[in-house]
Amino acid sequence: MNKMIIKGGHRLSGNVTIGGAKNSTVALIPAAILADTPVQFDMVPNILDVHNLMVILESMNVSSDFADGILNIDPTKIIESALPSKAIKSLRASYYFMGALLGRFGRAEISFPGGDNIGPRPIDQHIKAFEAMGCKVVNKGDQIVITTGEKGLQGAQIFLDVVSVGATINAILAAVKAKGHTVIRNAAKEPEIIDVVTFLNNMGAKIRGAGTDVIRIEGVESLRATNTHIIIPDRIEAGTYLSMAAAYGEGVKIQNVIPEHLESFIAKLKEMGIKLEINEDSIYVPKSVDFKNIEVKTMPYPGFATDLQQPITPLLLRANGDSTIIDTIYPKRTKHIQELCKMGAKIRYDEESGTIIVSHTDKLVGAKITAGEIRAGASEMIAGLMAEGTTVIDNADNILRGYDNIIDKLTNLHAEVELVNDEN
Structure with a gap:
């Protein structure tokens, strides 16, 4: 298995090209x-x-x-x-x-x-x-x-x-x-x-x-x-980079996307106050500083994808006030919560209502955490980019299962990130 090591604090900028779905x-x-x-x-x-x-x-x-x-x-x-x-x-x-x-x-x-x-x-x-x-x-x-x-x-x-x-x-x-x-x-x-x-x-x-x-x-x-x-572009990879760019970008252009496949996700970003520049096959995310809290409810397509509820979570930490997520597809998709909390995130899960409550968090701090599955790992990766200090994500192979050439793409966006083989 591989570990992903992220040195946070490097704001993202530049272009990233989305791979096939x-x-x-x-x-x-x-x-x-x-x-x-x-x-x-x-x-x-x-x-x-x-x-x-x-x-x-x-x-x-x-x-x-x-x-x-x-x-x-x-x-x-x-x-x-x-x-x-x-x-x-x-x-x-x-x-x-x-x-x-x-x-x-x-x-x-x-x-x-x-x-x-x-x-x-x-x-x-x-x-x-x-x-x-x-x-x-x-x-x-x-x-x-x-x-x-x-x-x-x-x-x-x-x-x-x-x-x-x-x-x-x-x-x-x-x-x-x-x-x-x-x-x-x-x-x-x-x-x-x-x-x-x-x-x-x-x-x-x-x-x-x-x-x-x-x-x-x-x-x-x-x-x-x-x-x-x-193969068509990967809308989940695109959504992950959109969330990443909005949360910690200085201006990021996401290329090879089909915006129509992301309408429900884009609608939520706009609801947060993010000013996206949407073109035929690309989306530019300018530096954003003031975010409104929102409510997210996953649904079958064309609704908000369950695969994007975890990647949007680090962005919601920057919103003013509490945001909520209800995953109607996989209600138990909560592996990222305790890992993000280790970094200082203010998130809790109400089992009775099946609601994830994401509260405004001023600061994340690097920690040793584990990627329990693909999209949980993506969420933790975004948080690691936003955090102060170094984040080590164990079980990073789960991230590699779903994200094309992830190290090269993040490096090209000026992130400081590497994979290390975990021999233990």
């Missing part, structure tokens, strides 16, 4: 095994999750190479094999191999996925979708075995009981090669779903309705890549 990439890589040709992705973020997914591909005899944002995947010699448990358990998005393997082989056997511990995230809606398409699902220890039987995958009517990005994408991956017509109702609407569907449709899939709550899929027999797929 993590939440697209971790679905697109499993989706690539559905192709009957080699596949190429551009704008792939250099994050640990990508490298772990490449390990899983290798176990299936799927070759891949990754350099300078370009990822090549060749699934033409794919074989059915046991997937490496360690890599599966390192990231939750490995569950997308369930839908992809069903589409490719009509059978999937996979360990229960791992990833961030941010409270209950059941996969019952995924299973419900697979069973609607005629699959039999059996749990064997910590393995899930999904089979399709003699008829193979069948098109079906699927209604998701809750809006789930993961279940929506997994159902699409299975249905794209199913026989007949599939309709997914109460589907999630995230931009990353549109990105995955764009990739599949460009290979010959027949999918309509991505970005709405009803997605219709006509199964096809073959998918063939003819063009490089360019």
Whole structure:
């Protein structure tokens, strides 16, 4: 594991370019095994999750190479094999191999996925979708075995009981090669779903309705890549840098963004009194000094993203008065609170109401803290930049799982930050 060491007090300035969307990439890589040709992705973020997914591909005899944002995947010699448990358990998005393997082989056997511990995230809606398409699902220890039987995958009517990005994408991956017509109702609407569907449709899939709550899929027999797929910019990375720049910047331009994907987040920054300069594919954050307190409530897209409630927290420490956060998606996503409090932050969590109360804090002081998961680590990283003295973040690999070339980007913004291998 790595430690991140931050020497605070260096205000940020300059330009930063956002990488490809993590939440697209971790679905697109499993989706690539559905192709009957080699596949190429551009704008792939250099994050640990990508490298772990490449390990899983290798176990299936799927070759891949990754350099300078370009990822090549060749699934033409794919074989059915046991997937490496360690890599599966390192990231939750490995569950997308369930839908992809069903589409490719009509059978999937996979360990229960791992990833961030941010409270209950059941996969019952995924299973419900697979069973609607005629699959039999059996749990064997910590393995899930999904089979399709003699008829193979069948098109079906699927209604998701809750809006789930993961279940929506997994159902699409299975249905794209199913026989007949599939309709997914109460589907999630995230931009990353549109990105995955764009990739599949460009290979010959027949999918309509991505970005709405009803997605219709006509199964096809073959998918063939003819063009490089360019991954959309990461709206969560962009939001993290927006928060960072507003909290401790002297003027920062954030490039390669799609502002429309950040409307709910941008609205909250404006509500705080931050004067953003929004262009077609960039946002400039001027030095800001006076902030109003706000109320944040996370919701499914296009609402305020749960992945951004922790990154906005250090900014809220600078607001005049108390701000509140209610996470309706993952109410237990609170690992950052006690760590920020070690730095002097005035934050508390009211369990009865599920509300995080963030009070104005004059000063943060460097401390030794731990990144419990990706977005908690991002929150702590921003606080470390704002703090007096040195902050050491243990378990920094969690940050590396979700933030592209983070050390280089922060250094280019004049932060003093480094990664040190923790041999203990």
